[in-house]
Amino acid sequence: MNLSELVNGPAIFKVTLFFGVWGLLWLPIAIATAMLLNWHPPQPLDEKQKPILLASLYLIVPLIIDRLSRVENQSFADYGWLWQLSTGISLISGLSISILSLVVFFGVEWILGWIAWQPQPQFQLAPDNFLSKILSAWGSLLSILLLALWISGTEEFVFRGFVQYHLQQDYTVVIAAIITSVIFALTHLIWEFKQTIPQLPGLWLMGMVLTLACVYNQNLGLAIGLHAGWIWGITSIQTLGNLTSTRRAPQWVTGIGDQPLAGVMGITMLLAVAGLLWLVYN
Template structure:
């Protein structure tokens, strides 16, 4: 028993002393090794593609949450409890809740505002809401918050923290945004080319979310809200079929796949968002939800 304990402690120290790229690599390998035993049988057992994706990705996130507690304990000496998430900016307190709600309102307004501007310019026609609108609104809120929680805890929580251990603030922030965009572009070459305007948009979004976290004391609440609000608004408009494009402008201007963030207009809006979140603590920005 003593020998086993010594080896376990040695492994903890060895992981903590690795350089940032090696630590990131070790974590990903451990995550994949724990996930694969579930991925293969479930992929064979579940025929419906949407249900299969939800189940296997849900299990991946649960494994990530558990592994993160141990990783924080090994690398940052936190207790083996939910408090470990605090290292990555995720806490359970009133301040985080308020920041999450402010970010949610900002992200929702930003994305929905792009659709409204397109309507005013004559690029799109806003359709009347159907009978299922309230159901779609509720589904969209859960989808938006779920996606945002998972992606922000991974990218702006764990990954950004690891990058900061080996690089300066600017390098780690830029690297984080580029990795965020690249991982969203793991798809067939034809799709990469077709959706290319999405790449700079994702980089700008990654930078904005990273700066937002730092501006709020390295807490994730506002970043989760901002990201979730954007997904929520897009879900409502897309699933509810609230917008019909007039084809007066090409999709690379209005947004690839009806997503206003994935076109020239969205890129311009994200540039403005990045500039605003980079302005620091200003009263007028706080009143706008920043």
Template structure:
């Protein structure tokens, strides 16, 4: 009996690619949670240091995600190199794209705060801790966040959506899920814009392989990491104080630049720039 149930499950799982994208996505997420919770709950219960528990639980979650992607590729799509198809590669080309994105993201944040400072909306002050330490810590955190979120959202999730929907629907669906899952209403419009920008960044780095387009993740990982890095340096280093000369909705509600008018303008500029870059890059590629 148990063997029969197992065989039925394997047949159903092998035919999962026939189901619509929302069902495939739901099944994947449920499987990931079922794998994670039996180990994560004891971690939170046994460790008194909740920060350490959170870090360990997230590392476990992502390790299981990477393992499940491998199973997903082999069993559902018969594609053993699914991470490569998502755009993850360790090459000089991808490294240069990552560095380019990192620079664009960091300079964008510095430009945003620089403009606010020049307008008298904030004042710069000495860092609360050694700046070198903040910069290096921020870089490690930013690369980790950029890698993890981009492989999940612009890798796995975007791939699932693109299998069923036209590019525009996949893009805005991906951006909407990315924004909603962060559970912050005040940053929702900005995160939708950011999600779309990161999809365009990925599509700008594409190539034709064996009759199908493959897009690389280096640029979106770098861009995402650069934005996180810049904000980490300024926020954790406590480098600025707002003067309250303008309403908080201009500079950012709760001191979050993504929740302000100027932040939305910055992200709109990034989105337009990446969209134009994608159009130019695609025009040079023969499909």
């Protein structure tokens, strides 16, 4: 049986085939990378190890999807990857909405006294090195933004693009979105199992909101912007300072294990963004 016969099966089989090929191709690369990084699962990944492993995983995605697309006479545009000015505008809109949602989210928690934030020593401003600290902070923010755009672009291309497109050939948009979001949430278990378990409902809802963005926008731009903004905002806060819970509210409200998506506030933020998308784009 050749590749063209394999990809002509049911949509769920195509999706399973994709993740199977992706995993098999990445496994030897992951083992070699883990050995070089001296990482031994289930040992947690540190801030320097995770981007390198992500790079080894995500760099092979376009190659796999390109090969499967050629077999089915499709292009990246079929999955919502469009090189157009409107896509860039949508991306910026998504970034703005997600950053605004985080400002409101953390702002409310800070006003209520539920969280506290202290800048890291290397970013604490002083008269004698004010300019260098500012430049260092902006450099960190820019590098995090570029990483966030790459991660979100890859994940949206895979899940809201390739996977969602194929599942919609056999299922309704809603059923396809539910399945895609379940897969999206479960794949996060690869990196941090214990911390991810409480976040699974939030990650699933995040996937649904991102699918909603694609449905309204008809391309991946808005979803990539939303996704990148959330990654950039949360990572920047954690990189530039130390964000801690004051424990004045239950963890199930603010987020179990200090993970925003593992609490009622994070879920509320996602629902609010979904409502805003409905008002703006419906």
